[in-house]
Amino acid sequence: MKTDFFSGIEPAQYKGTDSTDPLSFRYYDKDRKVMGRRMEDHLRFSAAYWHSFTWPGSDPFGGETLNRPWMHGDDAMELARQKADVAFDMFELLGVPYFAFHDIDVAPEGGSLREFNANLNAIADIFESKMQSSGVKLLWGTANMFSHRRFMSGAATNPDPDVFAYACGQVKAAMDVTKRLGGENYVCWGGREGYETLLNTNLKQELDQLGRFLSMLVEYKHKIGFDGPILIEPKPKEPTKHQYDYDVATVYGFLSRYGLLDDVKVNIEQNHAILAGHSFDHEVRLAYALGIFGSIDINRGDDLLGWDTDQFAMNVPEIALLMHEILKNGGFQTGGLNFDAKIRRQSIDPQDLLIAHVASMDACARGLLAAEKMLEDKALEGPLADRYAGWSEPEPQAILAGERSLEEVAMKGLETSPQPRSGRQEYLEGVLNRYV
Amino acid sequence: MKTDFFSGIEPAQYKGTDSTDPLSFRYYDKDRKVMGRRMEDHLRFSAAYWHSFTWPGSDPFGGETLNRPWMHGDDAMELARQKADVAFDMFELLGVPYFAFHDIDVAPEGGSLREFNANLNAIADIFESKMQSSGVKLLWGTANMFSHRRFMSGAATNPDPDVFAYACGQVKAAMDVTKRLGGENYVCWGGREGYETLLNTNLKQELDQLGRFLSMLVEYKHKIGFDGPILIEPKPKEPTKHQYDYDVATVYGFLSRYGLLDDVKVNIEQNHAILAGHSFDHEVRLAYALGIFGSIDINRGDDLLGWDTDQFAMNVPEIALLMHEILKNGGFQTGGLNFDAKIRRQSIDPQDLLIAHVASMDACARGLLAAEKMLEDKALEGPLADRYAGWSEPEPQAILAGERSLEEVAMKGLETSPQPRSGRQEYLEGVLNRYV
Amino acid sequence: MKTDFFSGIEPAQYKGTDSTDPLSFRYYDKDRKVMGRRMEDHLRFSAAYWHSFTWPGSDPFGGETLNRPWMHGDDAMELARQKADVAFDMFELLGVPYFAFHDIDVAPEGGSLREFNANLNAIADIFESKMQSSGVKLLWGTANMFSHRRFMSGAATNPDPDVFAYACGQVKAAMDVTKRLGGENYVCWGGREGYETLLNTNLKQELDQLGRFLSMLVEYKHKIGFDGPILIEPKPKEPTKHQYDYDVATVYGFLSRYGLLDDVKVNIEQNHAILAGHSFDHEVRLAYALGIFGSIDINRGDDLLGWDTDQFAMNVPEIALLMHEILKNGGFQTGGLNFDAKIRRQSIDPQDLLIAHVASMDACARGLLAAEKMLEDKALEGPLADRYAGWSEPEPQAILAGERSLEEVAMKGLETSPQPRSGRQEYLEGVLNRYV
Amino acid sequence: MKTDFFSGIEPAQYKGTDSTDPLSFRYYDKDRKVMGRRMEDHLRFSAAYWHSFTWPGSDPFGGETLNRPWMHGDDAMELARQKADVAFDMFELLGVPYFAFHDIDVAPEGGSLREFNANLNAIADIFESKMQSSGVKLLWGTANMFSHRRFMSGAATNPDPDVFAYACGQVKAAMDVTKRLGGENYVCWGGREGYETLLNTNLKQELDQLGRFLSMLVEYKHKIGFDGPILIEPKPKEPTKHQYDYDVATVYGFLSRYGLLDDVKVNIEQNHAILAGHSFDHEVRLAYALGIFGSIDINRGDDLLGWDTDQFAMNVPEIALLMHEILKNGGFQTGGLNFDAKIRRQSIDPQDLLIAHVASMDACARGLLAAEKMLEDKALEGPLADRYAGWSEPEPQAILAGERSLEEVAMKGLETSPQPRSGRQEYLEGVLNRYV
Ligand SMILES: [Co+2]
Ligand SMILES: [Co+2]
Ligand SMILES: [Co+2]
Ligand SMILES: [Co+2]
Numbered sequence A, B, C, D: 001m002k003t004d005f006f007s008g009i010e011p012a013q014y015k016g017t018d019s020t021d022p023l024s025f026r027y028y029d030k031d032r033k034v035m036g037r038r039m040e041d042h043l044r045f046s047a048a049y050w051h052s053f054t055w056p057g058s059d060p061f062g063g064e065t066l067n068r069p070w071m072h073g074d075d076a077m078e079l080a081r082q083k084a085d086v087a088f089d090m091f092e093l094l095g096v097p098y099f100a101f102h103d104i105d106v107a108p109e110g111g112s113l114r115e116f117n118a119n120l121n122a123i124a125d126i127f128e129s130k131m132q133s134s135g136v137k138l139l140w141g142t143a144n145m146f147s148h149r150r151f152m153s154g155a156a157t158n159p160d161p162d163v164f165a166y167a168c169g170q171v172k173a174a175m176d177v178t179k180r181l182g183g184e185n186y187v188c189w190g191g192r193e194g195y196e197t198l199l200n201t202n203l204k205q206e207l208d209q210l211g212r213f214l215s216m217l218v219e220y221k222h223k224i225g226f227d228g229p230i231l232i233e234p235k236p237k238e239p240t241k242h243q244y245d246y247d248v249a250t251v252y253g254f255l256s257r258y259g260l261l262d263d264v265k266v267n268i269e270q271n272h273a274i275l276a277g278h279s280f281d282h283e284v285r286l287a288y289a290l291g292i293f294g295s296i297d298i299n300r301g302d303d304l305l306g307w308d309t310d311q312f313a314m315n316v317p318e319i320a321l322l323m324h325e326i327l328k329n330g331g332f333q334t335g336g337l338n339f340d341a342k343i344r345r346q347s348i349d350p351q352d353l354l355i356a357h358v359a360s361m362d363a364c365a366r367g368l369l370a371a372e373k374m375l376e377d378k379a380l381e382g383p384l385a386d387r388y389a390g391w392s393e394p395e396p397q398a399i400l401a402g403e404r405s406l407e408e409v410a411m412k413g414l415e416t417s418p419q420p421r422s423g424r425q426e427y428l429e430g431v432l433n434r435y436v
């Protein structure tokens, strides 16, 4: 370890289900094969720079609680280097194969965009070296274009074209760095791409701006040969009253409108899903159905709270359904499970950071194993296929293929007297409980 | 009047703002000109058959409260005729120019689809005559494919292709009747086109079924020369856990995916908007921005309740913003303000039905007048234009037109230091209060 | 079995965790000892008459789906007897030791309160005999004073004192029958004790009416020697906009205000808890803290829906925390786990009713076993005791005992410089996951 | 004016309804008599120190936007003095008769509680002088015991008794200063008196700590002769997952449990009301019904957002109902309308601060005038009295007085056949619309 922040702590190991050590894994055994692929290669865990290393524990009603050494000092670049040391210490203690960051998480903004870009590249040099020695890879990079006051009324959707231009400058640099570090995706979360009140908002204009911005980014990605997809992360609200990338369905319509379906996919977060009124499973399944599934920000929200709590995912049944969906569709391609999760502000000990990740990694591994078993048994897929079997017949297939007119089918309808069949929901819920 | 249900009550008249008669209008003066068009022609009010004439006052925890004479008796067709008499009495007492109905609202379902279609056409004969004598027109017709148990797992999205065929038979008849009665639109609300649990749902299959169903309906509409648009009414949930036509943005994506943007628009309901987490104004403005605005189901939900209360719209500020949006876009074309609203189940007197409509019509008229004045003064549009003025310049226009690359704009971004300008939200809220 | 409704189905048996038979128990082994008491005696399961036997599968947008034979016929008393036969068949197939009912669930209302009371007593005769032969006992009885239109504006809180009097007549009969059948509790759910709008509501008057009503019931209970507690079931809304028995804390304040804390406790339902913005565990723990815990309506709501879905509880982690709380406090006294849960309206097969109960009973048994283990290990109680250990010291005890003034403690405060300690939330979440 | 922050702006004047000047009043005419009392004496407006002078415009996803001069500098006491100058400038430009503050809003915390107390008293000296010269009075004072990390796990409810002692020290000083400045109330908002997870929380212990803390404060208030009431401000959640002072009903139960009903009342905030699932009017009416109404934090939340937005109240119909309730109960005693409201973070111009207050004061004045007229006309009170008239009869009065047994009333119930009467909700909504 480079630092003594986690001093005395050993790398987390798989110790089996009898272990009571909170810094050991009970299920996550990275080399264990699941449907022919190593667990580590299935889950593709990524640690997030922002929550673990840039957030001081503050909330709207209170200040810093965590007291991180690298947040206090005068030399911003030196602090950024200390932060990187602790970050890679954590990545190695956890054994996560990936990490992810916003530009401003890792480098000081300085006094100008030029200076920021220089700082960013200086830190990228350090990352390159650390990535090489540790083997930790970059799942994705992104630009934070929502925290600074210049973005208070939006970045791409700002009423001021100068802000749009500034955002172009910033996103270009973040894309360049992501490419240089071998990032497998590039993420856009539109934290201020929305509005506080329609009274001062030209909705159509702002959507067009956003469409143009994304299109330019796609063109640039192709130009520089960045292979990974661009991922939009939907969120319905917070910080703004309404955000344009509301949910998966909204993003799909947006991509369709602006001709971006080939190049842009989604990064789905559980907490954002529930803020939009959807289950996590819904968002994931819909993204697959629409062909835009990209990656996951794994976390959990509080169903009874109306804001983004970004807690560590611990609920095995939900994760099992998530992994079932992902395995069913062939597993992750460029995506992974990125821990967009933060410890509670009362979890002030360094080891709380590790314990939280370990416990959530283990819950994911357990979900993966349950999903594997359900798929092997066709526990859910079997009944599903049965339920829709009627649509495999030639006549229904012809209808779906567009070979029948309303009048033709309506005539047939006059002759039928369809009898409902049980949806068997409670049976299926019981089945799920057998696996989790 | 044909019936004595509303006996002793005179048609509602405009009596000016000093009137305290709850059966008079204080603002709605149908021949008054607003921006060159009669109030009646702007607002295009429609009474809804279902809430006022088919709902007995029941809710999930209680039965009938309203005791309507036409709901009790043995001869279903005779009861349907009595209901029609009362309905047209109400239309005339209110002076609404339009009405709207589901097929099963007006005619008994009988023992088969054939019999239902015959009943529906027999009632349509009566409607034709009543429409002629009263001058009341049909804003839209629709088929109820959600109440009967055969539709418990969906109509177009049912796992059983026989139900799909049955739905084709029913929707064809409803479209035929709507055309015959001169309906100006045809509405689809997918009350069971969704799911209760993803455990038993093939999401992609169901979306494809729904896309095919709508496409067939569009083809049929063209074939028979039905001029009006088909309108999807978005609703996120209730009765199902999740409905496919979640909100305006979702419907847009769906129409885009299945190539239906030319023929299908949306019918937006306030209560459905807030259940989806959106303001009414948002949904309307978005529909205009996306080019799919069709019509309005005017009502109001309770912001603190999680179900569709379908109350009468009374909140003038919200209606003023609605009418501002509609006027700004040239006013209704085929659409109108349909009262998809029901009296509370404790409002058991016949005159409660009339008082509720009159009070809400008056709130709409007041909102219209406020909107006219705001537009005349450019009270909101002026500041809005100022805010986005920068985008009218040649360079920003070139960006929007796709004539600039990311690198070009990024270079410019390096030279700017954008300074935020006030969003002036409280100022604009104060302005709105000056008009309502 | 008395009827052929569940024909061919054998009583559910414990078959161990390898069983895949949905009509067998994998965890519920009724004679197994848990902390010295049989599982059956811990869980005290009760089946609910209403959801399983009186609900036809309707919802606000659709009618009957379930087609129960005892819901169709002319002789209301004969149908009530058929229903009782099927109900006791189910109780025996499931092996539940208790049931619960509303008066109108079991007997036809007839044309007057006198007639209803006679019908109710006639069915009670049948129940007595069936209870004796089957060994099934009555967990609680209650009066439905919310479904009939006479109660549309409340029962005890009605603006019309005649309705109050009618409610007294009905509740007296229900209490009499409950006592006669050996009911262990009497429950009051105030389904219409609330309001639709404050515009027509005298809140203080209605609270006083409700207080008086409960007081009279308590006096009567003592008079007739009914031993069990009266239980109020909190619910915040639905069917009304606002219900007076909003949540546990509100009921506590109400009981305190009207001097009812000695005789009235609460019956807590999971779905009502979340509608009020609380976790189930919160409501249970608060009821114990305030000394008013009575019993449980075990079910689950949908966190993303705003109405009472009354689904079967399947969520083992939540149930484990519930049972942990109950075990920690000595286990149920008069209360139990009453299945206030209904199958989905698409679950139309008779066996769906059984499968749902079996799966949920099993989830409860599994939660009980997890709770037992957590208590044995002090997995949660240990860290909790450590966290508050400081308050066991003499000086803090003196403060709590009221022996110190603000000035005295404030002086001490001037000398301290308290250092926060980690709340360890993620650690504890990981611990819970070890047990479920 | 002492500072040039609002340079060039004149005090807001009443200019009548034709005024379009956003810095003038259209309704608020402070000397106008309403029901025999000056408008200013009715509304008792108070400006809040925190939102307007200590909040930099940050939110959980972004930093400072407002760039206030007094927030940047090295000499904390000098900055506090500058802030006081600007604050009193604003109070005078608005013409508000009151202000309110938390201890840490006005004085730097320094390095110890002793130092903080000294700073607080130094600023109080300045306030005394400014209050004398301006005539602005103190509506209430309070202690911020939620922002500092020492309070992360609660102040009075902290697991560490040392934090409890520290809180005693802080609250005593804040009470002393409030008394010295002639504060008319003392407010307690328990921002951390709640929990993040029940897994680490001893609920009963914490409630007892909170009860003891409040009791000590009440004893101290009497000892020093502070005349005003202590007011608890209910809020259900945020920052914590669950706060003990959830809503008015919960606070009532708490006060009752700990014997505090004589000395403690509530300060009700609209935004907190809706976060708890209640209308503002509900909370106010309930507080009057329970005898614990104290004061109002006037603001508005966003019904579609799940956090405390603290926007300026602009909604005239809601305010009219609020003022109707307050006037009906005799008007404010020690309480008033405190602007616990903040401008949006995009409202960065100094005049936005003034415009927001002026617009909201005007909306309040308009609501007051509407309420006066409704009361004069008995527009709502007349129908309400009619609805409950039956309870004025001798027999119902005897029931309410506890002079009848359940059996006696039940006997009467057997003879009645109550007929429901219309609740007339839509009629009453139309009536309200006549006044607003
Ligand atoms: Co995320
Ligand atoms: Co998040
Ligand atoms: Co509608
Ligand atoms: Co609706």
Ligand SMILES: [Co+2]
Pocket (backbone or CB within 6 Å): C233, C269, C297, C340
């Ligand atoms: Co219940």
Ligand SMILES: [Co+2]
Pocket (backbone or CB within 6 Å): C269, C271, C272, C308, C309, C310, C340
């Ligand atoms: Co329920």
Ligand SMILES: [Co+2]
Pocket (backbone or CB within 6 Å): D233, D269, D297, D340
């Ligand atoms: Co407040």
Ligand SMILES: [Co+2]
Pocket (backbone or CB within 6 Å): D269, D271, D272, D308, D309, D310, D340
């Ligand atoms: Co607030």
